[in-house]
Amino acid sequence: MLTKVFGSAVFGVEATTITVEVNIDKGIGYHLVGLPDNAVKESSFRIAAALKNNEYALPGKKITINMAPADMRKEGSAYDLTLAVGILAASAQIRSDDVGNYIIMGELSLDGSLQPIRGALPIAIKAKEDGFRGFFLPKQNVNEAAIVAGLDVYGVENVTEVIDFFEGKGVLEPTVIDTRAEFYRTLDFPEFDFSDVKGQESIKRCMEIAAAGGHNLILIGPPGAGKTMLAKRLPSILPPMTLREALETTKIHSVAGKVKEAGLMNQRPFRSPHHTISNVALVGGGSFPQPGEISMAHNGVLFLDELPEFKREVLEVMRQPLEDREVTISRAKFTVTYPCSFMLVASMNPSPGGFFNDPDAPVTTSQHEMQRYMGKISGPLLDRIDIHIEVTPVPFEKLSDERKAESSAEIRQRVITARERQSLRFATVEGVHYNAQMSTRLIREYCKLDDASLGLLKAAMERLNLSARAYDRILKVSRTIADLAAAEAICPEHIAEAIQYRSLDREGWLG
Numbered sequence: 001m002l003t004k005v006f007g008s009a010v011f012g013v014e015a016t017t018i019t020v021e022v023n024i025d026k027g028i029g030y031h032l033v034g035l036p037d038n039a040v041k042e043s044s045f046r047i048a049a050a051l052k053n054n055e056y057a058l059p060g061k062k063i064t065i066n067m068a069p070a071d072m073r074k075e076g077s078a079y080d081l082t083l084a085v086g087i088l089a090a091s092a093q094i095r096s097d098d099v100g101n102y103i104i105m106g107e108l109s110l111d112g113s114l115q116p117i118r119g120a121l122p123i124a125i126k127a128k129e130d131g132f133r134g135f136f137l138p139k140q141n142v143n144e145a146a147i148v149a150g151l152d153v154y155g156v157e158n159v160t161e162v163i164d165f166f167e168g169k170g171v172l173e174p175t176v177i178d179t180r181a182e183f184y185r186t187l188d189f190p191e192f193d194f195s196d197v198k199g200q201e202s203i204k205r206c207m208e209i210a211a212a213g214g215h216n217l218i219l220i221g222p223p224g225a226g227k228t229m230l231a232k233r234l235p236s237i238l239p240p241m242t243l244r245e246a247l248e249t250t251k252i253h254s255v256a257g258k259v260k261e262a263g264l265m266n267q268r269p270f271r272s273p274h275h276t277i278s279n280v281a282l283v284g285g286g287s288f289p290q291p292g293e294i295s296m297a298h299n300g301v302l303f304l305d306e307l308p309e310f311k312r313e314v315l316e317v318m319r320q321p322l323e324d325r326e327v328t329i330s331r332a333k334f335t336v337t338y339p340c341s342f343m344l345v346a347s348m349n350p351s352p353g354g355f356f357n358d359p360d361a362p363v364t365t366s367q368h369e370m371q372r373y374m375g376k377i378s379g380p381l382l383d384r385i386d387i388h389i390e391v392t393p394v395p396f397e398k399l400s401d402e403r404k405a406e407s408s409a410e411i412r413q414r415v416i417t418a419r420e421r422q423s424l425r426f427a428t429v430e431g432v433h434y435n436a437q438m439s440t441r442l443i444r445e446y447c448k449l450d451d452a453s454l455g456l457l458k459a460a461m462e463r464l465n466l467s468a469r470a471y472d473r474i475l476k477v478s479r480t481i482a483d484l485a486a487a488e489a490i491c492p493e494h495i496a497e498a499i500q501y502r503s504l505d506r507e508g509w510l511g
Helices: 043-052 080-090 120-129 139-145 159-167 179-183 201-213 227-232 243-255 279-283 312-316 319-324 367-374 379-383 408-425 440-446 451-464 468-484 492-500
Strands: 002-011 014-025 029-033 062-068 102-104 134-138 152-156 217-220 301-304 326-330 335-339 343-348 387-390
Touching: 002 080, 002 120, 014 080, 014 120, 029 043, 043 080, 062 080, 080 102, 080 159, 102 120, 120 134, 120 139, 120 243, 134 139, 139 152, 152 159, 179 243, 201 217, 201 227, 201 343, 201 387, 201 408, 201 468, 217 227, 227 301, 227 343, 243 335, 279 312, 319 326, 379 468, 408 468, 440 468, 451 468, 451 492, 468 492
Parallel strands: 002 102, 029 062, 102 134, 134 152, 217 343, 217 387, 301 343
Antiparallel strands: 002 014, 014 062, 326 335
């Protein structure tokens, strides 16, 4: 008897429906074809034990299973439940008239219980697109899959629940989630707030500008100056995610198997990888393609602490994703694309000893050591960072001040107002939502300067020997400063402030 059941494979952040054809005929044997990997091939042992422990059994006949399309590699243990249901239906142990209307996925334990899978959300989206009635999956993944409206999503704990459903013996209710209500539920109070930061008013101003325009940022200061503390508070002043951004972000984390039981993510991610990270872990890929840290930070913040400690080749692979806001992983057997629109926030010491340009600390770093230290970060990468800002230690008088500083909520409101101005400006421009995303053409259109501003910028370019990309960065930051001031045109004071945020372009850093 031939039976067809359906599963799904995830490549990149998109899913593809997999047709599993199970044929049972005279003879003895178990044949699984269609480019299965070792985890899929081993499923026969898990299925046999799970069925036996729940009073079912593999038929003692020739079982041939084809996973189509046969030229696409099938990877992982999530097909266990698909294959088990197909075998039971083909051997007439359960009714087969309805199994083809559902996507069925899940990893089986030997006792028949189900383990969570990756990519539940993109699988559910594809199931709805292809017109399936419902989706069976482990209960741990049900909340993320139930985000998709118009699809019956059943979270199950044991293979017997699926068997009873098709046999009409048990009542299995689909999980229903109001996606909009889930998204607009009360957000948790941010763990980190700018009201706890003493002093550092210029740094807060700088981070407000970065948040308002979506600009990349690097903090330069000695150990203990508060660089990491400030970076952790940046997400608290970013605008709330839109529903579209929340779905995009949840989809990526679903593929990586990192979605919590709450389901939809409604807070911007903050990723802080260790400096020993590899190229693949940062940008994604691998023999079984997975999103990297830059994609996990999509619509949020990627924080690279102690930037010069990262391997230079690791940092260089970020150059293209920072520009294109997506990364394409190409290998001989596959090509996948992951979105990675994130704010890069980096921190570093000003010198190997950490106290370069500090009048209270003795100079112990030679010019050669400084050049080698700064040489770990390439010029093209620094050009892609819009704002460079020096962080200095907070004096005792401010540390002991009991007065509360301005809260993140107050700063965020100004950021939201500036972002609204940008949304109106770019309403007819596809793929551009804030100033940091402007192309060269848009910069020329929306960052026009008067003679005084142009003269000031020309003098700074010549004195600091800035690149053409740095020129564009200064214009983008100036546009954001003007938006925060509710100014239609960029004024000389906006240009002057933006020029201050190019610290690493100054000759003094090399002695």
